[in-house]
Amino acid sequence: MTLGPLHGFRDFYPAELAERAHIMRAWREVARRFAFVEYDGPPLESLELYTRKSGDEIVGQLYNFVDKGGREVALRPEMTPTVARMVGARANALRKPVRWFSMPQLFRYERAQKGRLREHFQLNVDIFGEPDVTADAELVAVAIEIMRALGLTSADVQVRASDRRILTGWLAALGVPESAYPAAYAVIDKLGREPRDVAEEKLLKGGVPQAAVEPILGAAEQSLDAVAARVAGTEAAAHVDAYRRFAEGVAALTGDGAQWLRFDLSIVRGLAYYTGIVFELFDAQGELRAICGGGRYDGLLKGLGGPDMPALGFGMGDVVLGELLRQKGLLPTEAPGPDFWVTGNAAGGIPLAMQAARELRAAGFAVEYALRAQKPDKQFKAAQSAGARYVLQLHEEFADNRVVTVREAHRPSGGPSLLAHLPGADIALDQVIAAATTHRASTF
Numbered sequence: 001m002t003l004g005p006l007h008g009f010r011d012f013y014p015a016e017l018a019e020r021a022h023i024m025r026a027w028r029e030v031a032r033r034f035a036f037v038e039y040d041g042p043p044l045e046s047l048e049l050y051t052r053k054s055g056d057e058i059v060g061q062l063y064n065f066v067d068k069g070g071r072e073v074a075l076r077p078e079m080t081p082t083v084a085r086m087v088g089a090r091a092n093a094l095r096k097p098v099r100w101f102s103m104p105q106l107f108r109y110e111r112a113q114k115g116r117l118r119e120h121f122q123l124n125v126d127i128f129g130e131p132d133v134t135a136d137a138e139l140v141a142v143a144i145e146i147m148r149a150l151g152l153t154s155a156d157v158q159v160r161a162s163d164r165r166i167l168t169g170w171l172a173a174l175g176v177p178e179s180a181y182p183a184a185y186a187v188i189d190k191l192g193r194e195p196r197d198v199a200e201e202k203l204l205k206g207g208v209p210q211a212a213v214e215p216i217l218g219a220a221e222q223s224l225d226a227v228a229a230r231v232a233g234t235e236a237a238a239h240v241d242a243y244r245r246f247a248e249g250v251a252a253l254t255g256d257g258a259q260w261l262r263f264d265l266s267i268v269r270g271l272a273y274y275t276g277i278v279f280e281l282f283d284a285q286g287e288l289r290a291i292c293g294g295g296r297y298d299g300l301l302k303g304l305g306g307p308d309m310p311a312l313g314f315g316m317g318d319v320v321l322g323e324l325l326r327q328k329g330l331l332p333t334e335a336p337g338p339d340f341w342v343t344g345n346a347a348g349g350i351p352l353a354m355q356a357a358r359e360l361r362a363a364g365f366a367v368e369y370a371l372r373a374q375k376p377d378k379q380f381k382a383a384q385s386a387g388a389r390y391v392l393q394l395h396e397e398f399a400d401n402r403v404v405t406v407r408e409a410h411r412p413s414g415g416p417s418l419l420a421h422l423p424g425a426d427i428a429l430d431q432v433i434a435a436a437t438t439h440r441a442s443t444f
């Protein structure tokens, strides 16, 4: 085969799809526990949706083209403009706050590298219609609980959060003129990722006074108390108070939020629409790119021609998260096999195996059997290589007495065997189905 997938795109063979499904199950399950409901939008949008508000960085990475009707279109690089458009269009009819989640595949023409591809799946969790920081806390709690559900702890992952308005107040207190904010933001966003002298030069060129350069380069080390002292008496002081309430909310919602969450003034986020609290999740070793990023974007709906409605959310990609889980041995190593493999008997042949398979499938089990006649030992090997949990061998008299022999073929988790719940290995299919149904959660 000479044609592989495009650079930066992935084939999902079953083993890789099992990894992705494992991540997506945790996403969906935690979103459900927090009472978010699922939605989706179109993968192709008008180009203008992104050029209006997303900011230059993402617009530079668009997969865009002119369609056969002469329209300028783009594959979605992020979900936020789509969901803002959708909520904006029905703002009056929707119950507020709107709590929605989605798991779209997104496309960005980036330089493909570790943790960055040209497509990825991204959980998006967003709240519309709530200005209070309780909503911000709710979102961060969702992200933390997803980490926990996947087996990660606060020793593995850290949430770093800030508020753009606190940063602005801090910059003002340092004597940075407003005209130099964009340069300061750009440098702060890249702290630790570009050489110090380059950052310094950019700051000075952008109009940042010499005296502010050193503090800006050390923004990541500023404690909330130190920043609070700096901005005391200014407008930003109220945002510091709100941030403290936000952090308390995260602690209350997660039980151990203080261990996960750290104030970090250097979190500004690359996208242009954020207006308030912003946050990112990183692996604690600091080796990987961000796992998740989000924040408040109160002006976006209005900016897209919709109502004036507060909004906030985050995006969590499958790529970096998958790398971290793989590193920690927390991903499934194989695609799930069938629950049962049915081996026919000489008397009834394949049709009898089909009948038994039908009954097991109707009870909700995953069942496979050999699609053509094979010797029993060969079938047992086939069952094992398919990863089947149990093999059911139909007895010669199965048609009369429904007796099968139950054997264990594969023990993925070392959990209890179904055999422990059966009076013997030779037993009627109906009893197997009854016991397997009762002990489904523990024995499969």
Ligand code: HAM
Binding pocket: 077, 078, 079, 080, 108, 110, 115, 116, 117, 118, 119, 120, 122, 124, 125, 126, 271, 290, 291, 292, 293, 294, 295, 312, 313, 314, 315, 316, 317, 318, 319, 320, 321
């Ligand atoms: P973002 O920071 O661009 O935010 O992306 C969020 C996460 O998606 C990143 O932290 C990363 O894990 C993953 N990600 C982004 N680009 C790539 C890529 N090229 N390859 C692999 N993973 C990637 C947003 O997209 C915002 N729209 C999130 C949001 C939702 N804000 C509010 N609501």
